[in-house]
Amino acid sequence: MPEYPVKFDVDYPRKSNPWLVLARLFFGWLYIGIPHGIYSAVYSIAAFFILLYAGLMILFTSNFPRKSFAYLIRYQRYINRVQVYWLCMVDKYPPFSGWE
Numbered sequence: 001m002p003e004y005p006v007k008f009d010v011d012y013p014r015k016s017n018p019w020l021v022l023a024r025l026f027f028g029w030l031y032i033g034i035p036h037g038i039y040s041a042v043y044s045i046a047a048f049f050i051l052l053y054a055g056l057m058i059l060f061t062s063n064f065p066r067k068s069f070a071y072l073i074r075y076q077r078y079i080n081r082v083q084v085y086w087l088c089m090v091d092k093y094p095p096f097s098g099w100e
Contacts, residue, residue, distance in 0.1 A: 006073055010084055013091050021088050028086060036082045039096055047075040 024032065054068040074097070081094035 006076075008077060008080055010089055012089060016088065016091060020091055024086065024088060032082070032086055036094065036096075040079060040082065043075055043078065047072060 050068050050071050054065055054072075057063065057065050057068070078094070078097065084090055085092070085094045
């Protein structure tokens with residue numbers, strides 16, 4: 001069985017800060033939803049056009065462009081990090097990038 005090219009692991013904290021969980025519950029829309037919502041909307045539009053470009057390149061050359069693949073991986077990692085934080089699975093605030 002071949003190895004997958006992308007991995008995403010979540011290290012679940014042993015103990016969560018209850019005040020942070022309450023803050024996310026009541027004010028998550030303010031300090032997570034608004035800044036990350038705006039950023040992810042722009043990121044999603046760019047990812048859509050890169051995906052169209054990659055689809056055309058696959059159609060005509062039978063190859064997935066490496067830079068497009070790397071960008072789409074960063075995009076998916078960013079979206080996953082925001083969702084994991086919003087769902088109180090980790091306590092570390094997600095960075096505004098796909099790296100880390």
